[in-house]
Amino acid sequence: MAAALLAAVPLAAQTPPAAADSVELPALSAVLEPDKPCARASDETAREETWTRQALGLDRSWSLADGHGVTVGVVDTGVGKDIPALQDRVTAVGSADTDCVGHGSFAAGLIAAAPGKGVGVAGAAPAARILAVRGTDKRGRPTAQRLADGIRAAVDGGAQVVYVGRAVPTGKEELTAAVEYATKRDALVVAPFAPDALPVDRATGETEEAAPWYWPAAAPGVLSVMDYGPDGTRPKNAPQTGGADLAAPGDAVVSVGPSGPGHYIGSGASLAAANVAGAAALVRSRHPGMTAAQVSRQLVTASYPALPPRVDPYGALTTVLTDKQASVPSPPPAKIPPEASPQPLNRALLIAGAGGMLVVLVAGAAVVIPRGRARGWRPAGREEERGTAV
Known part of the structure; x- marks a missing residue:
């Protein structure tokens, strides 16, 4: 894999004017070729506030949490034991207290370097x-x-957050199993979604194509991270692939070297993942009752809207999420009136019947009475008989 990243460049060219510094910093390497010497302490110090500190809103976040009580495993090239910004806060497994490359020390600084005067x-x-x-x-x-x-060693050592500084195109089975081991023990694994630079074919000199997936980032339960730079974009030669859960500052970022107080500058998704691992430590520090899965969800849900979302440590510390769904209001029960009593109906029918009979009687009387008067109220037959007799 190519060491790539940046050649030594002025920090002023990589940061906003307000955070510019006039020093030139040595470039971080991911891999050292056999003929290259080990990385040494940097003679240069970045004294102005870096753009990443502003982009992540760290000063505001530190008013709520600073990572106290949380251990972050750094699975990388090792972490130097003579770094003042990490003094008395580094424990190593085996020979990991030395760092010939400097990458692990740089990542550890992005995660947990203490601020210092000047x-x-x-x-x-x-x-x-x-x-x-x-x-x-x-x-x-x-x-x-x-x-x-x-990963297993970090979890066994008590790490609540495990940062993995590499992405490899193979190893699905063993890395998925290792992540599952971490998940079962409530450790959150954070990894770059792709390597910092693609390898170069030694025979042709051509850069190899990016793989569709990289591990352990593609394993279930891993928080995979993409990088971006001060202008919000990625370098043109950065590996292009999918699958990132979050994006974070990772290009033209500044951190500690393998020893001493000086600084290096570097770029890549592995460095963005280190910033997210630090943000995860903040959340676990402020919310110790959260599970690893809940911390991952908190970081993704409370991020800045983008594709992929951009990590917002302060938002993750202050956003309140809930798994409870809002209840759907129930409509009030329909009020069915009681069955009408039959008495009014019967009374109405009786009145209507009586009224009808009265009408019939009145109508009949209107016919009978005049005729009765006309005959002197004599039956019709008697009148005929009397007329015949005369």
Whole structure:
């Protein structure tokens, strides 16, 4: 895998004018070629506040949480033991207390470096502890099995958040099993969605095509992270693939070297993942009762809307989520009037019948009475008989 990343560049060219610094910082490497010496302490210090500190809103977040009580496992190239910004907060598994490449130390600084007087660099969770675990060989070359073993070792060492600094195109079975091991023990695994740079074919000199998936980022339960730079975009030569859950500052970022107080500059999704691991430590510090899955959901749901969403540590610390669905209001029960009593109806029918009879009687009387008067109220037959007799 190519070491890539940035050549040494002026920090002023990579940061907004308000945060510009006039120093030139050495470039971070992901892998050292066999003929390259180990990374050394940087002689340069970034004294102005970095753009990542502003983009993540860390000063505001620290008023709520600083990572105290949380251990972050760093599965990478190791973490140096002589870094003032991490003093007394680094524990190592085996020989992981040395870092020839500097990548693991850089990532640990993004996660937990303490702010210092006259220094603009600070980690997202400056009170968190670091558990250094080697997931590569001494020159920074990873294998799926090394990474899987590193995840398990970090979890066994008590890490509540496990940062994995590498993405490999193979190793689905062993890395999925390692992530499952972490998930069952309530540890959140955070990893880059793709490598920082694609390998170059030694025979042709051509850059290889990106794989459709990288591990452990593609494993269920992993919080996978994409990078972006000060202008909100990614470098043109950055690996292009899918599957990121979150995006975070990862290009032209500044952090500590493998020893000493000086700083390096680097780019890549692995560094964005380190910033998200620090944000996860903040959430676990403020909400110790949250499970790993809940912390992951908190970070994604409370992020800035984008594709993928951009991590917002302060939002994750303050947003209140609930699994309870709002109840649907029930309509009031229909009021059915009681059955009408038959008495009024019967009374009405009786009155109507009586009225009808009265009408008939009146009509009959109107016919009979005049005729009766005309005959002197004599029966019709008597009148005829009398007329015949005369």
